[in-house]
Amino acid sequence: MRIAALCLLLMPWVVQAEEWKVVGDEQFAPYSFVTIEDDLPRGLDVELVEAVMQEAKLPYSLRLYPWERVKRMLDRGDVAMAFQFAGTPERMQQYELVGPIRTGSTVFMTSRKTNLTDWAELDDLSPYIIGQVRGYAYQSDFDKADLRRDSSAQNPRQLVSMLLAGRIDVIVGDRVQLMYFVREQRAEQSVRILAKPLVEMPRYVAFTKGDRTRADPFAAALERLRQAGTLDAIYQRWH
Structure with missing residues (x-):
């Protein structure tokens, strides 16, 4: 019993001392992407996550992969943390979300050849084929709506090419x-x-459900940087 209790007490220290494997989407420029020249992770979200990890004084390695692989790695417990997850109720049920690290505006884009100029209700979009990236969550009502969809795009760059x-x-x-x-x-x-x-x-970083041992120190460091204005400074460099 004493050994078991000691292990429980030491667990947070062990988790924080080991190198965290952190992963994100490799096709989410300008938020996260890999440069052809040196194969290194770049982007706004990469810089935000790295700043928090450094503030928390946590050892880590950060790699970027296709989004479907990122989710599988987190689901299997192969990594400590992943980013950048949309803050939908479904995602909050699936994962331990911390953040947000930033907020982005999700919009609809059309070709100028299309006669659609705006929308009021999701039903207004029903005559059109809507392209979205496979595996992405956008917004709960939209994700559940009975609309004509094309989910063949593997990443947003491909999605734009399909529209053009x-x-x-x-x-x-x-x-x-x-x-x-x-x-x-x-x-x-x-x-x-x-x-x-x-x-x-x-947009949030995600841990496996219930992993507060990792989530709490990250959340505390994130809040310190938010209060200090460090996150805003990083954000402004990319806008």
Whole structure:
């Protein structure tokens, strides 16, 4: 009994002393992406997570992978933490979410060839084929809505290419990110962002459900940096 009690007392120290394996989406520019030149993780969210880990004085390694693999690694317990998860009720039931580390505006984007200029209800989108990235969560009502969807895109860059090629009518995603890929293809004049956003979506880091031993020190360090203005300074460098 004494040995078991001692193990429980030491567990938080062991978890914090071991190197955390941290993973994120490799196709989520400008928030997280891998550079061709040196194969290193870059992006706003990468810098935010690294700043928190350093503030918490936690040893870590950070790698980026395809999003479906990121989720599988976290679900299997192969990694300590993953980012950047949408703050939907479903995700909150699945994982121990900490944050948000930032908030992004989820919007609908169309080609200027499409006659859709805005929407009021999700039913207004029913005549159109809506492209979305496979495995992404956007917003609960939208995710459950009976709409015509194309979920063949593996990442947001591919989603933008499909819209520009006329394969789909509308795409959904983070405003900053979609425009990043549109500018990459010099196609700003070819697209339209609908005025009404789908949602202002907070983005979180995720731990396995119930893993407060890791979640709590990360949350405390995140709050210290938020209070100090450090997170805002990082955010402004990317905007």
